[in-house]
Amino acid sequence: MDYRSPTTAKDAAGLLANEGAHVLAGGTDILVKLRAGFVAPRMLVDLKGVPRLRGIESDARGWRIGAATPCAEIGEHEAFAAAWPGVVEALQLIGSTQIQGRATLGGNICNASPAADSVPALIAAGALCEVAGVTGEREVPVEQIITGPGRNALARGEFILGFRLPKPLARAGDAYLRFIPRTEMDIAVVGVGVSLALDAQGVCTHARVGLGAVAPTPLLVADAARALIGTRVNAAALEALGAAASAACRPIDDKRGTIAYRIKVAAVLARRAAVIALERATNRK
């Protein structure tokens, strides 16, 4: 197996266009799959040497996170954590301290687990992926990247350069909640990201809801967002939000939870995440 460490996105795309080439970013998924014999690439293309894949910046469009930036580094960025606390609390639930020292947002989405913690939060935030390939670059909404368990929408030679998150609106807040049977180090039974914004009167003007681990892919749930928009996020709106979240679920039964349980928990978590997002929106200066 060959190892390459390109320093430009163009070189990376050229290498990844080779048959049997596989991306290496944080390595927390691919090294496990290599050892288990689930994958046998001819070449690993380490993207961490490409400067555009590293770091956190803000500009007129909002925030940009390099796709191979370790989660620990993102969590330590105070201004970003203040802007998108729900995204940060999601990525801080991925694995252990050691895993977060290596794991990346690009890897979390491309690994395409239905239960990937960062993805519902990024969906709620309205994040876009910058996708690069041999023919150029394109921007794709986060919710369109994962196409099924372990499958993503990237063509051969394509990889994620970075994530674009908008500047939060005035009086906006987001939150991510995950249910696991223990307190740490587990895979989501259900994960819910909620982002919302209020007008000066406290009426919700914008909302996005992302659901994880309840369908073959993480979901953007438009009906759940509609349940909040135009309301003061009162008890009735939260009930409607929960009902819409449950209605969107198409879960499986497995050792972590039954279908009925996941559908019920999705409603509970959606309501709780919305209450936290509301509190953050109300308190935002």
Add this chain to the structure above:
Amino acid sequence: MAKQHVTTTVNGDTVEFLCETEQTLLDVLRDELYLTGSKEGCASGDCGACSVMLDGRLVCSCLVLGVEAAGRKVETIEGMARGEVLHPLQQKFLEHAALQCGICTPGFLVAAKALLEKKPNPTETEVRYWLAGNLCRCTGYDKIVRAVLDAAAVMRSA
């Protein structure tokens, strides 16, 4: 493919080694550099027995390739004591008997040191969450947590 020649820094010393792409940093530390303090528990990033610092960040060395260490700074359990003088964490692990079979101990020490560098006065809850990625199958967690908190107190007053 021919073995790759890698130059890196381990515990402050410049070292060179040859490795295959498939070899992890843990494989290289143990089998090429004979630094056998870092342990292989699960080899899948779940147990933390192979914890090392890579450019100042706590990672599982079983989830890093040896070739990725090129030009970087690696710190292992072997760099923790100063000669014969134990690090306060090592001393407190002994005093609290915070080890039984000892396989998880190097990983716990490296991880705990990383915590105390970032947060010299952690709460018990913070210690427990930070160390959630280090598994002790003798299940001696309580003594480990007490030892870390005691070492933190000693280090703050030093």
